[in-house]
Each structure stands twice: as C-alpha cells, then as structure tokens.
C-alpha cells in the first residue's frame with residue numbers, strides 16, 4: 001500500500017502522524033494509498049523553513065528563477081503521460097482528460113518562466129525638477145495554497161509556480177482526496193533545481209488548514225474549492241490580516257440563440273456539460289434555450305445519452321466516476337429533487353454502473369428539461385454529469401436570468417449575430433464569457449476571473465493579476481544633488 005509523503009525543507013518523508021486518510025480509487029472505492037495528516041510540528045517546520053528560504057530565494061536573480069521554471073516545464077512535459085496516469089488512477093478521470101489537466105498546468109509554468117517581464121515596475125522622469133519616481137515590485141514572503149480535488153495538477157500549478165517565480169516561498173496543502181498527483185509535481189519541481197524550503201507540501205483537512213491560516217508568517221492565501229469553505233477561508237485569512245484570493249463554486253449558463261449553428265451547439269454542449277463527470281468549475285450545468293432553439297433539446301438529450309462513462313484507461317469512455325460516495329449521494333439526491341420538483345428527466349443516469357465496478361461512484365449522463373429558477377437543481381451547484389435545460393423568449397430574459405444567479409464563474413453564448421454576442425458580453429455579470437466557445441477558461445497570459453459567489457477577493461489567478469497578488473509595490477522618489485545651492489526649507493507638501 002502506497003503511503004503518501006510530505007515535502008518539508010527539500011526532504012520528502014513520511015509524516016510522524018498517527019492520523020491517516022484513506023485515498024481511494026473512485027471506480028471501485030478500494031483503498032489505493034494512505035495519507036498521513038501532517039502534525040502541528042510538521043506544519044510549523046514547513047512554515048519556518050519556507051520563511052528561512054525566502055531570505056535567500058528573493059535575492060536569486062530573476063533570470064535564474066525563470067530558468068528553474070524552464071527546467072520544470074521541460075520535466076513536466078517529459079513526464080506528462082506518467083503524471084496523467086497517476087492523476088487518472090486517483091480521480092477516475094479518463095486518460096486524455098487527465099492529460100489536459102496536466103497540460104493546462106504546464107501552460108502556467110510556461111507563463112511563470114516569463115517572470116522578468118512581469119516584474120517590471122514603472123518610471124517617470126522629472127516628476128518635479130530633477131526628481132524621478134520609479135516603482136518596483138517585491139515578493140511578499142511565505143504564501144499558502146489550498147487546492148481542491150477536481151484538478152489536482154492544474155490548480156496547484158496555477159499557484160506555486162507564479163508565486164515562487166515572483167520570489168516568494170510556498171506551502172501547499174493539496175486535496176486529501178487525490179494527493180499523489182501534487183506530490184509528483186513537487187518531486188519534479190525539486191528535480192528542476194528548486195532550492196530546499198522554497199516549496200513545501202503538507203497534508204490534512206480543516207484543522208491543518210486552520211492552523212496554516214492563523215499563522216502570522218503566512219502572508220497570502222490562495223484557495224480553490226467549494227463556497228462554504230471558500231467563505232470560511234476568505235474570512236479567516238483576512239481576519240488574520242492576510243491577503244486572500246478564494247475561487248469557489250459555480251453554476252455556468254450557456255445561452256443558445258435560434259440563429260446559432262445547431263450541430264456546433266449540440267456537439268459543444270455534450271462535452272461541456274458531462275465531460276469530467278461535470279466535476280469542472282467551468283462545466284456548463286445550465287443550457288438556456290432562447291425562442292425556437294428549444295426545439296433542439298430532444299436531439300441534445302439523445303447525444304448526451306450516447307456518452308458512456310467508464311474506466312480511466314477505457315478509450316471509449318466519455319468520463320469517469322465521481323470522486324467519492326459522498327459526492328455520488330449528493331448528486332443522486334439532487335436528481336431525485338429535480339424529479340420531485342417537476343422537472344422532466346429526459347436522460348436519467350441515476351442507475352448507471354460499470355460491470356465489475358458496481359462499488360464505484362458512477363452516475364450516467366443526466367438531462368433535465370423544463371427546469372425553473374425555483375428548483376434546487378437550478379439553485380445549487382450539482383458538480384455531477386447533469387445538464388439543466390431552461391427556456392426563455394428573448395436574449396434580454398436570458399441575461400436577466402444569468403445575472404440573477406448568485407454565481408459568476410463562466411458563461412457562453414452560441415449565436416451567429418455579432419450584435420447579440422456583443423450585447424451579451426457587455427451586459428452579463430459573469431467574469432469569463434465564451435462566444436461560440438462553451439468553456440472559456442483563459443490561457444495564463446490572461447487571468448482566471450470568476451465573479452460574484454464564484455470568487456472572493458480582487459486579484460485573480462495566474463497572468464498579471466497573480467503577480468500583483470503575490471507581490472508588493474514599492475515606489476521610490478529620488479533626487480541626486482549636483483550643486484551646493486541653499487534653497488531653504490520646503491514647508492509645503494509639494495515636491496520642489
């Protein structure tokens with residue numbers, strides 16, 4: 001049985017913990033690894049050595065820090081299939097989807113290798129006579145990352161490469177449900193030449209996170225996960241006078257105009273709704289059909305019903321199991337609620353299972369039509385392979401519906417009208433908008449910009465915003481005297 005290690009001060013070891021979490025294969029719920037919960041002493045040690053490492057790491061030339069990222073990117077690419085296999089085994093994701101999870105993280109590492117241009121300050125010469133003002137940005141110190149189960153490669157890679165490239169050191173607390181993937185990422189990071197203590201990884205759940213959040217030496221907190229935990233983490237971090245960015249739950253709508261290209265719409269919605277078993281924060285969970293496009297719902301349901309879940313290495317599988325029996329029970333409860341509240345269940349995946357893996361957390365693709373805004377399946381994040389179809393008469397009504405929803409992570413519109421697309425992009429209150437693109441996750445030279453209840457904080461993940469999140473700006477106003485003239489005291493606030 002594999003026992004997962006932790007990383008403290010450059011050493012991978014097994015925690016002295018007596019408390020263990022079982023890591024299971026979601027396809028059959030067999031235990032595949034034991035995860036020791038890091039002890040208080042170990043967490044203290046991780047923070048202390050990150051603090052110590054910061055003193056030297058912040059002075060390492062920016063191009064040297066960039067080179068660590070270049071070597072890391074090379075190693076991640078060389079081990080792409082191997083990491084994806086580890087990831088598939090502990091999440092149940094299909095191999096190709098797992099490769100995508102790793103790839104979207106590699107792209108952030110590529111961006112982190114551009115760190116020098118992102119660390120540039122600003123200069124204005126002669127802000128007053130012979131006086132110049134310039135700014136520089138400097139790292140904060142020890143930063144903390146708390147990550148969810150659903151992207152165990154991509155989301156840790158949203159965080160530590162950007163923070164560390166900017167000159168910070170980092171403590172990562174990955175999801176306890178799939179910790180082997182982030183540990184492999186950490187091993188390769190050390191192999192890329194990261195000095196001891198620059199990245200540390202500790203394990204656990206609520207208690208370990210709270211210990212980290214309350215520690216005075218943690219300067220900034222990045223979190224991705226569910227709404228209640230995100231709210232708790234944002235409140236606790238800011239109460240402890242830390243900056244925080246917390247990415248939380250979602251309910252993403254796709255608006256389908258009657259002038260859209262029907263076959264493109266249907267094909268795009270299949271993968272965007274039930275891909276990864278709907279366990280993506282940018283999954284399309286609500287399809288809003290405007291006017292006559294509602295006639296396409298039965299055909300969409302037929303296409304979605306054709307998607308077969310299966311094992312991670314089954315090339316014909318469209319997606320895998322849910323992460324845990326608790327997740328499955330929650331999704332089944334919501335499907336039952338949908339039926340009880342009067343939605344019409346066109347495709348019902350409640351009874352789905354895979355032969356020989358009946359103990360797994362399987363749910364088949366599920367499609368509801370006639371969903372209304374008062375139903376629980378509309379109001380709650382389902383995080384399962386369930387698409388809710390709704391109908392409205394006009395684009396304005398669709399915008400009103402989306403804007404009334406408390407979440408604002410992502411949305412998309414399918415149309416052939418530039419005017420409709422422009423109206424939507426201008427007026428929808430959601431942070432990431434796709435136009436004929438179902439899941440508009442920005443590449444890392446932009447930032448991941450969820451709004452409303454999908455994000456607490458102001459500066460977002462990766463891109464320029466991440467560098468601003470992980471740094472302080474220092475502004476210097478300088479004058480160099482080259483004469484001995486006595487100009488007398490200046491008793492005003494003005495520069496002269």
Ligand code: NAD
Nearest residue numbers: 147148149174175205206209225226229247248249250281
């Ligand atoms: P989760 O909130 O249960 O766990 C996330 C992290 O918080 C884990 O590391 C976990 O150990 C820790 N944690 C759990 N309970 C805690 C508590 N009470 N106190 C402190 N820490 C705690 O989330 P999950 O189930 O792993 O992930 C799924 C959720 O993540 C979904 O809601 C999804 O929408 C969201 N998500 C959001 C984004 C985004 O960018 N907005 C991206 C991916 C996932």
